[in-house]
Amino acid sequence: MLEDIKVTIIAHPYLDETLRKIKNxxxxxxxxxxxxxxxxxxxxxxxxxxKKSSKExxxxxxxxxxxxxxxxxxxxxxxxRVDALQKVLVxxxxxxxxxxxxxxxxxxxxxxxxxxxxxxxxxxLRINDEFIGVQSSKILTLLICSTPNRDIDIKDxxxxxxxxxxxxxxxxxxxxxxxxxALFHIPEYRKEFWDVTHAVDSLVNIxxxxxxxxxQRIYEVTYAIWLxxxxxxxxxxxxxxxxxxxxxxxxxxxxxxxxxxxxxxxTFRNLIEKAPAExxxxxxxxxxxxxxxxxxxxxxxxxxxxxxxAYVNEQLQSTFHSLTTFEVYASELESGILQWSPSHRSExxxxxxxxRLNEENExxxxxxxxxxxxxxxxxxxxxxxxxxxxxxxxxxxxxxRHFQLIGAKQxxxxxxxxxxADVRYYALSATQKYFAMTTNSSxxxxxx
Numbered sequence: 001m002l003e004d005i006k007v008t009i010i011a012h013p014y015l016d017e018t019l020r021k022i023k024n025x026x027x028x029x030x031x032x033x034x035x036x037x038x039x040x041x042x043x044x045x046x047x048x049x050x051k052k053s054s055k056e057x058x059x060x061x062x063x064x065x066x067x068x069x070x071x072x073x074x075x076x077x078x079x080x081r082v083d084a085l086q087k088v089l090v091x092x093x094x095x096x097x098x099x100x101x102x103x104x105x106x107x108x109x110x111x112x113x114x115x116x117x118x119x120x121x122x123x124x125l126r127i128n129d130e131f132i133g134v135q136s137s138k139i140l141t142l143l144i145c146s147t148p149n150r151d152i153d154i155k156d157x158x159x160x161x162x163x164x165x166x167x168x169x170x171x172x173x174x175x176x177x178x179x180x181x182a183l184f185h186i187p188e189y190r191k192e193f194w195d196v197t198h199a200v201d202s203l204v205n206i207x208x209x210x211x212x213x214x215x216q217r218i219y220e221v222t223y224a225i226w227l228x229x230x231x232x233x234x235x236x237x238x239x240x241x242x243x244x245x246x247x248x249x250x251x252x253x254x255x256x257x258x259x260x261x262x263x264x265x266x267t268f269r270n271l272i273e274k275a276p277a278e279x280x281x282x283x284x285x286x287x288x289x290x291x292x293x294x295x296x297x298x299x300x301x302x303x304x305x306x307x308x309x310a311y312v313n314e315q316l317q318s319t320f321h322s323l324t325t326f327e328v329y330a331s332e333l334e335s336g337i338l339q340w341s342p343s344h345r346s347e348x349x350x351x352x353x354x355x356r357l358n359e360e361n362e363x364x365x366x367x368x369x370x371x372x373x374x375x376x377x378x379x380x381x382x383x384x385x386x387x388x389x390x391x392x393x394x395x396x397x398x399x400x401r402h403f404q405l406i407g408a409k410q411x412x413x414x415x416x417x418x419x420x421a422d423v424r425y426y427a428l429s430a431t432q433k434y435f436a437m438t439t440n441s442s443x444x445x446x447x448x
Contacts, residue, residue, distance in 0.1 A: 070109035252265065285332040385423065
């Protein structure tokens with residue numbers, strides 16, 4: 001449990017403005033009392049504090065804080081009117097503002113109720129009101145982060161947050177990323193989030209969309225992903241599921257603020273420490289090694305970033321030097337990130353290694369061919385066409401049959417009309433090589 005999780009870490013001008021507007025709105029509490037929505041005693045307690053100054057309120061809470069926490073929990077649980085719930089959330093905000101330690105009063109007030117203090121705020125998330133959702137999720141986060149007791153409905157909360165991450169409203173996305181950054185400080189909740197359908201995809205897609213802009217937002221979303229990467233299961237599957245490593249490399253290259261680079265490099269360190277076999281190849285293919293070497297030459301304010309850079313650099317160099325040329329090439333295929341590295345253009349490489357693409361039930365050939373169907377990047381398509389052309393040139397007639405059976409031939413012929421000139425060129429070249437080698441093979445068999 002981290003003691004420094006505070007409600008103030010979840011902040012946005014939208015919240016400040018909305019809180020101010022609702023505070024200045026009068027609620028007809030007596031009318032709601034007459035309708036049986038609220039008791040006379042509850043109305044008296046509310047009216048006693050709702051107009052008080054911060055100093056006056058502090059004196060009241062110091063003496064009667066637990067009673068007010070119990071009142072607010074009960075009102076959040078039973079009220080359904082939007083205006084009343086908004087006002088109660090403002091009263092809770094004023095009670096906790098600059099006094100986050102008072103959150104303990106809500107835990108104490110809920111001791112006699114098995115579903116308190118979490119349930120009233122989970123209930124509020126189902127109400128179709130933006131402010132109620134945002135403010136309830138903020139209070140719920142503080143409650144979760146201030147107790148060792150597990151919130152049994154955390155999965156439902158993460159599903160709600162995942163839906164909010166799809167919002168077209170920037171302030172909603174910003175606030176929910178801050179919420180995740182707080183909740184991920186609790187280790188067991190990292191895997192809970194990972195297991196929610198589309199949750200981590202939504203988070204990573206935001207990072208990819210914000211890449212190269214909004215430094216503070218990039219920091220916050222990358223910070224959340226860094227916390228996630230402390231979980232070994234997440235570290236093993238994160239890049240395979242979301243292709244996060246190339247994006248993180250690009251973010252580090254473009255970053256100006258040291259804290260952004262620090263959190264990216266710390267994420268790489270986690271991925272290496274927790275799951276080297278699953279991540280090192282993609283890191284090499286994504287050119288993290290030259291980046292880490294460059295970062296190692298710079299001066300940093302934070303000593304911890306220097307340690308992380310040195311660690312990442314050392315691990316990548318060790319792995320790189322232990323790999324054969326084909327293993328480096330294979331790591332590119334596994335990552336799905338093809339660049340014009342020397343092996344692609346080397347006739348010697350293809351003479352020696354073309355048939356190795358057939359190893360492990362044509363694993364490497366299938367990975368290369370799959371890029372023709374899955375990538376929209378003209379550079380990757382051009383290199384894939386080039387490499388498949390080299391494969392049919394130097395492989396055996398059995399290899400060329402595999403080439404046709406897995407659909408590579410048909411797809412390359414389709415790419416001959418691609419809008420990119422390089423893709424058209426290498427697709428045409430590969431097609432010519434295929435027919436040339438097929439003709440030569442047929443002629444040789446006839447002569448034999």
